[in-house]
Amino acid sequence: MNHFAAADDISGRADLDVVLRRFYTAAFADPAIGPFFTEIAGTDLEVHLPRITDFWERALFRSAEYRRDAFGPHAALHSVRSLTAADFGRWVQLWHATIDGLHRGPNAERAKAQGERIALALHKRLAGDGAAMDGEDGLGFVPLAAVELRSVA
Numbered sequence: 001m002n003h004f005a006a007a008d009d010i011s012g013r014a015d016l017d018v019v020l021r022r023f024y025t026a027a028f029a030d031p032a033i034g035p036f037f038t039e040i041a042g043t044d045l046e047v048h049l050p051r052i053t054d055f056w057e058r059a060l061f062r063s064a065e066y067r068r069d070a071f072g073p074h075a076a077l078h079s080v081r082s083l084t085a086a087d088f089g090r091w092v093q094l095w096h097a098t099i100d101g102l103h104r105g106p107n108a109e110r111a112k113a114q115g116e117r118i119a120l121a122l123h124k125r126l127a128g129d130g131a132a133m134d135g136e137d138g139l140g141f142v143p144l145a146a147v148e149l150r151s152v153a
């Protein structure tokens, strides 16, 4: 990409392919959340990528089918090792950085906002009443509390 050119918006599956490969490469290598993929779930990126691309293509453009259980794998992870507010904050930070590095526009904004909303929803559903938005674990790299302030829910 030419660094002097204005970045384009996310316009379809081909763009999502690039975004998601970049995001998951960073997530797998990340000291905080990488082990959930590499050590706990043993995720095969080449299996995960087409599924997650369907998920995002459906979320943003309604042009793919995604009928799998998106919550279950996170509940399974959480039962082995807690997925904390800090972990979700890190996920959000990597997601934003990946999108901002490649795209600019309304779809890029929607993708970031939806990522935040889902991260918050997953955290609340997993942690229940114990969802920590402050205190020892509540900050993360990007405070999930800040995401909550931005969310309408």
Ligand code: HEM
Pocket (backbone or CB within 6 Å): 033, 036, 037, 041, 042, 043, 044, 048, 051, 052, 055, 068, 069, 070, 073, 074, 077, 083, 087, 088, 091, 114, 115, 118, 119, 122
């Ligand atoms: C710290 C936060 C997160 C971690 C560590 C994490 C990790 C994982 C792992 C290990 C899997 C299982 C992959 C496999 O099949 O091996 C998974 C599945 C999935 N994740 Fe996450 N995740 C996080 C947050 C999110 C968020 C915020 C979203 C949505 C925006 C998301 C969307 C999904 C979806 C849709 C699947 C299911 C894929 C499928 O099997 O159809 N995850 N995640």
